[in-house]
Amino acid sequence: MAYIGNQQTQGFSSRPPKQDLTGASGTSLTLSHAVANAESISLFINNVRQEPTTAYSTNGTAVTLTGSVVATDDIYVVYNALALQTTVTPDGSVGTAKIANGAVTAAKLASGITKNATIETLSTTVLTGAASGQSITLTGQYFDANATVKFKKISDSSLTNATLSVTDEQNASVATTQVYTEGVAHKLVYTNPNGNTFVPTSNITLGLADIVLYLSDDFGGSGDVTSVTGGWTQTQNNSASSGVASVTADRIRLDISGSASTSQTIGYSLRTTNAITIPAGYNRVEIKFRSVTGTPSFKISSTPVGISGSSMNNNYTAGLSQNFGGSANSTQSITIDSSIADGTAWYFRFLASDGQYANVDFEVTSIRIHSV
Secondary structure, eight states: OOOOSSOOOOOOOOOOSOEEOTTOOEEEEEEEEEESSGGGEEEEETTEEOOBTTTEEEEEEEEEEEEEEOTTSOEEEEESOOOOOOOOOOTTOOOGGGSOTTOSOGGGSOTTOOOOOEEEEESOSEESSOOTTOEEEEEEEOOOTTOEEEEEETTTOOEEEEEEEEEETTEEEEEESSOOOSOEEEEEEEEOTTSOEEOOSSOEEESOOOEEEEEOGGGTOOEEOHHHHOOEEEEEEOTTOOEEEEEOSSOEEEEEOSOOSTTOOEEEEEEESSOEEOOTTOOEEEEEEEEEESOOEEEEESSOOOOSTTHHHHOOOTTEEEEOOSOSSEEEEEEOOTTTSSSOEEEEEEEEEEOTTOOEEEEEEEEEEEOO
């Protein structure tokens, strides 16, 4: 009668009753038949049965002893079971459930296959300074040297180029190809040669974020940015004159509108209560003002400015001093020397100072430190 059903794909060998291993020495023995595990044999040394997995282990036909034997020992094994014969699985019979996750490595894939990258780690999410050539490192899987990388600005989805350098399939780096002038959030966009794109979830900030010292409600702000400045401190030498140095949500104002005592100088100023640290890479102070009469000035100092008559105009250290002029509703950009943008803390100050009949009206609506 013919066999009904699938043909059996596995076979078994007949079991030999015993194998003598007399004359073996050391910690290794060789079986004449492969076994699946240590329990598949009973091992006897000088007629003393050894404990499986404790006294010995097996790997196919190899037996490894935890102790040593000599050639005069009487050694034999009794086979309890033998390993199955090797068979070839039918074509198309192995499903994904039979393959462990992560078991298939890149080395097992045919050459020429383009794999989809998975970026697991960005070594930094901020490129401080964002000068051309600054880079971040990537770790993940299947980086391809022929892939392309761009930075996509989140606010408007505009793309800028980047340079990809691949160390191996698990390590790569991306470098900027232009200078970014302000701190703006971007996404990294990695595209394989086959057109498949991968975008990591982490944002990358390109460029130096503005340090805002003041932002009026004209620009959606609320005046003094106290988290940075700690507020503004007024100093004055009014010599019986009328004037004001004030900060509101609408503007910083220095105003002198009356005469002082004979031959006296009038002075009003505001300075940041906190010293402001300017990190390396920042090179501009931008000041927006909407009305100006007279010639007020802007200064920075490494020490707080006093309020005596002489110090109103002169008590500032080497660094930066700028007189304002021009029409109303103007923006003045003042260059910061690298010796100032070095992590040193500075006090920022506006000053209106003049003679007995001074007439000054100066209103500031925005102050920010930035990079260009």
